[in-house]
Amino acid sequence: LQVWGSPDSLHRLPVHPLWQSPLTIPGGTRQSPINIQWRDSVYDPFLKPLKISYDPTTCLHIWNNGYSFLVEFDDSADRSIIVGGPLENQYRLKQFHFHWGAINEWGSEHTVDSKFYPAELHLVHWNAVVYPTFEEAVMEGNGLAVIGVFLKVNSLSHHEGLQTLVDALPAVKHKFDVFDPSCLIPSCPDYWTYAGSLTTPPLTESVTWIIKKKPIEVDENQLEAFRMLLFTSDGEEEKRMVDNFRPLQPLMNRTVRSSFQ
Ligand SMILES: CCN[C@H]1CN(CCOC)S(=O)(=O)c2sc(S(N)(=O)=O)cc21
């Protein structure tokens, strides 16, 4: 059962320093996240299917960066890439991470018809065809491409691939041998796409967002494992890592395109 994130229930949300105002970019015109109003999205028949080819051995390690937990990949060559979709070039996988809530009523960054999902996965890629370094790509309009995947809780559906990550969380600073993140991406090819930004500082307007229409299903225990992580480091007063999502941003003069009718 998906509960609609009602604005009043979000007023009481304690906001982590990272997401406190003035978390605005003066003159920002393409900020993320946004609400995706399904009926306002425009089907674009020229959008290609997104082609995802990840090499699981490029997986490096999982760690807690104080805002989320992320799994980083070796992006020194074109071994884990995406191409097609709305993209002009191929983009290299750099890392993936999640955003989630304290309870299942909210947690995603993007919403669909004003509905929050309990969590959202971001697979971050950069345009190594055009830019020599990731740091430079972060600053350019076509520098990054992030695939967003919603997580939905279904107590009957334990997600095998996610469990590999969940098992590593208690000792986050975990060396992985291999992990293929395509197991976290729904096989349904349908997505929305729009021009946006990073949802954390530096908030640069450099992201082509590709938001999968279908969520993946995880079980409650798997989400609870995310909520056991901490924002704080050893010795500090413990603050559970929850509600690490940015507030919705104005759509302004943007159209969200869909790859499906
Ligand atoms: C907490 C820091 N998060 C950011 C770190 N990076 C940018 C700066 O790096 C030099 S990044 O490109 O890896 C991304 S993507 C991303 S989101 N939520 O929009 O997908 C946030 C960040």
Ligand SMILES: [Zn+2]
């Ligand atoms: Zn993110």
